[in-house]
Amino acid sequence: MKIKTGLMSASLLLFLSSFLLAQPENIDLGMIYKIKQEGTRNSKIEELAFGLTDLSGPRLTGSTGGANGNEWAKKKMEELGFQNVRIDEARDNSRGGWDNLKTYAAMIAPYYVNFACNPVAWTGSTKGSVKSEVVLMDVSTEADLEKYNGKLNGKIVLMPSTTAYEVSFEPLASRLSDEELKQLSMAPQARQGRPAMMGNPNFMAQRALRMKISEFLKDQGAAIILNNSGTFNVPRSNGGNYVAGTSEPVAELNIPIEDAGRMERLIRHNIPVQMEVEIQNRFFASPKIYNVTGEIPGTDKLLKNEVVLLGAHIDSWNGGTGAADNASGCIVMMEALRILKSLNVAPRRTIRVALWGGEEQGLNGSRGYVEKYLGDPETKAHKPDYDKFAAYFNMDNGSGKYRGIYLQENDIVRPIFEQWLKPFADMGASTIANRTTGGTDHLSFDAVGLPGFQFIQDEIEYGRGYHTVMDTYERLVMADLRQNAIITASFAYNAAMRDSKLPGKPVIQSLAGQQERRP
Ligand SMILES: [Zn+2]
Numbered sequence: 001m002k003i004k005t006g007l008m009s010a011s012l013l014l015f016l017s018s019f020l021l022a023q024p025e026n027i028d029l030g031m032i033y034k035i036k037q038e039g040t041r042n043s044k045i046e047e048l049a050f051g052l053t054d055l056s057g058p059r060l061t062g063s064t065g066g067a068n069g070n071e072w073a074k075k076k077m078e079e080l081g082f083q084n085v086r087i088d089e090a091r092d093n094s095r096g097g098w099d100n101l102k103t104y105a106a107m108i109a110p111y112y113v114n115f116a117c118n119p120v121a122w123t124g125s126t127k128g129s130v131k132s133e134v135v136l137m138d139v140s141t142e143a144d145l146e147k148y149n150g151k152l153n154g155k156i157v158l159m160p161s162t163t164a165y166e167v168s169f170e171p172l173a174s175r176l177s178d179e180e181l182k183q184l185s186m187a188p189q190a191r192q193g194r195p196a197m198m199g200n201p202n203f204m205a206q207r208a209l210r211m212k213i214s215e216f217l218k219d220q221g222a223a224i225i226l227n228n229s230g231t232f233n234v235p236r237s238n239g240g241n242y243v244a245g246t247s248e249p250v251a252e253l254n255i256p257i258e259d260a261g262r263m264e265r266l267i268r269h270n271i272p273v274q275m276e277v278e279i280q281n282r283f284f285a286s287p288k289i290y291n292v293t294g295e296i297p298g299t300d301k302l303l304k305n306e307v308v309l310l311g312a313h314i315d316s317w318n319g320g321t322g323a324a325d326n327a328s329g330c331i332v333m334m335e336a337l338r339i340l341k342s343l344n345v346a347p348r349r350t351i352r353v354a355l356w357g358g359e360e361q362g363l364n365g366s367r368g369y370v371e372k373y374l375g376d377p378e379t380k381a382h383k384p385d386y387d388k389f390a391a392y393f394n395m396d397n398g399s400g401k402y403r404g405i406y407l408q409e410n411d412i413v414r415p416i417f418e419q420w421l422k423p424f425a426d427m428g429a430s431t432i433a434n435r436t437t438g439g440t441d442h443l444s445f446d447a448v449g450l451p452g453f454q455f456i457q458d459e460i461e462y463g464r465g466y467h468t469v470m471d472t473y474e475r476l477v478m479a480d481l482r483q484n485a486i487i488t489a490s491f492a493y494n495a496a497m498r499d500s501k502l503p504g505k506p507v508i509q510s511l512a513g514q515q516e517r518r519p
Pocket residue numbers: 313325326359396440
């Protein structure tokens with residue numbers, strides 16, 4: 001209870017001080033007009049989207065496609081006239097490089113049908129084409145493994161379904177309603193920032209059991225492990241717990257719930273099921289995770305070394321081409337800087353774009369950048385660039401248009417952002433939510449006390465599509481992305497031109513260590 005009282009008086013104090021200090025922002029409406037015109041009439045969103053999705057391919061961390069995406073982004077940034085463009089080492093890549101070279105899977109008995117499927121990243125290959133019996137692995141505790149001892153050599157192992165398919169009466173795509181936006185701005189705990197995927201309370205226990213099962217299957221000489229795609233009817237991509245240099249895990253495939261369900265029901269009816277599967281994966285040395293950065297240098301004698309940073313993660317999973325997650329964020333940030341560049345702006349501060357690597361395995365790119373240039377999240381020790389850091393803006397919630405911004409509890413910037421968002425009220429982007437939102441790269445900056453923000457976006461198809469084989473160019477809503485680039489460009493410009501940097505959250509001594517810890 002004591003802590004709670006402390007929190008309340010602290011937030012009251014923050015509210016009062018922000019109220020008293022609220023200043024009119026000096027917004028260049030002429031520049032906002034130009035940004036809107038350039039971003040609407042001369043948009044390069046489609047071209048950027050093609051380059052990063054269809055042309056580069058899947059951009060799994062450390063993969064050949066990942067390297068292709070980085071090279072494409074670097075070349076494109078140079079073409080667009082960005083300066084100091086580079087592919088910058090961020091962190092070690094503990095998993096190393098992995099490419100899928102071939103995947104084929106079909107049921108061949110009791111009759112033939114081929115399956116859409118996606119190999120689990122960082123799992124191994126089959127020994128050529130494998131034709132074998134499918135064994136249903138009915139295991140709910142470690143002790144259940146014993147009944148399969150000696151029976152799995154060369155077999156294809158199907159993990160039973162843990163989720164039942166349920167008919168959905170939700171629309172395929174949706175925008176935030178006025179009521180939802182109001183809730184978002186009023187009630188900090190009313191809504192999760194990301195689609196809730198991990199609602200299962202037994203998640204950790206199941207994961208531990210799965211690791212035990214994996215070891216067992218490897219010891220037993222199983223040829224392939226098959227997983228279903230949960231409640232989604234297309235394969236979802238994910239990655240094994242592989243560490244570079246250790247022995248290759250058993251080949252593993254994610255198949256649609258319908259295909260897994262059909263085979264499971266046949267087997268439970270004692271009808272033998274056989275499959276033909278061939279998977280070829282390549283493991284290779286890929287020791288580092290990289291970020292791609294480029295900028296428009298600042299021009300003010302005193303402020304040019306201060307940095308306004310725009311970011312999104314460039315890595316994706318291996319199934320689709322990571323379009324909504326998160327080529328969309330990357331191309332919006334690149335397009336925002338392109339708009340400013342083509343308007344020949346002379347920002348007082350430097351405006352930099354950073355495309356982060358390795359986000360999907362734990363925000364590696366942005367964390368690496370923060371550790372290298374800004375500060376240590378553990379000791380809180382500052383690096384030289386810390387005091388020159390003006391603001392960070394992130395996009396990573398799919399292809400939907402901006403509806404406002406999360407303050408990440410930094411209520412002090414509310415009066416500033418209210419004014420910055422005003423010119424975009426007719427685009428539907430006026431909601432300010434004080435609450436925190438998680439799951440992506442702004443957290444790396446927030447963790448060292450720097451002002452980092454993520455925009456509120458319409459969900460569109462994000463929840464059912466991200467990390468799946470259908471996260472491709474088709475998922476991108478170009479009109480929405482155009483608007484996002486316009487708003488991002490104007491936020492970047494405002495942040496680069498105002499007299500002082502955006503305020504970070506004040507450190508409250510009695511809450512030392514608690515402020516950055518988020519649920
Ligand atoms: Zn993402």
